[in-house]
Amino acid sequence: MWKTLKEYLRLEGIDCPTPLKCFKEAFKAKLIDEKYEDVFIDMIEKRNLIVHIYDLDQAKNIYEFIRSEKVFSAIESVYNKLKNTD
Numbered sequence: 001m002w003k004t005l006k007e008y009l010r011l012e013g014i015d016c017p018t019p020l021k022c023f024k025e026a027f028k029a030k031l032i033d034e035k036y037e038d039v040f041i042d043m044i045e046k047r048n049l050i051v052h053i054y055d056l057d058q059a060k061n062i063y064e065f066i067r068s069e070k071v072f073s074a075i076e077s078v079y080n081k082l083k084n085t086d
Contacts (some may be wrong), residue, residue, distance in 0.1 A: 001043070001077055001078065002022045004071065004082070005022045005023070005025075005026045005031065005078070006022045007034040008031070008082060008085075009022060009025050009026065009029070012029070014029075019043075019044050019047060020044055023041075023043075024042045026040075026078070028080075031078055031081050031082065032074070032077070032078055033074075033077055036070075036073070036074035036077060039070050039071060039074040040074060041066065042076065043071070043074075046062045046066070048066055049062060050062060
């Protein structure tokens with residue numbers, strides 16, 4: 001998701017080399033609805049945790065987060081906005 005936003009924003013003349021920076025810029029550009037702000041912040045936190053997971057329960061929690069309806073809805077919302085931009 002962040003790489004897609006990074007490329008879209010690059011084409012708009014906005015440089016965002018990190019996931020957090022891309023999500024912040026996407027919020028400013030109204031590509032991410034305010035109601036999903038917490039979901040995207042959670043995505044960044046989970047992404048950072050994945051690199052060093054050695055605990056099965058923690059891995060299961062992240063897996064369940066990724067599969068959740070709120071994550072799907074947040075990503076679908078951004079997809080629809082990108083699809084409808086000129």
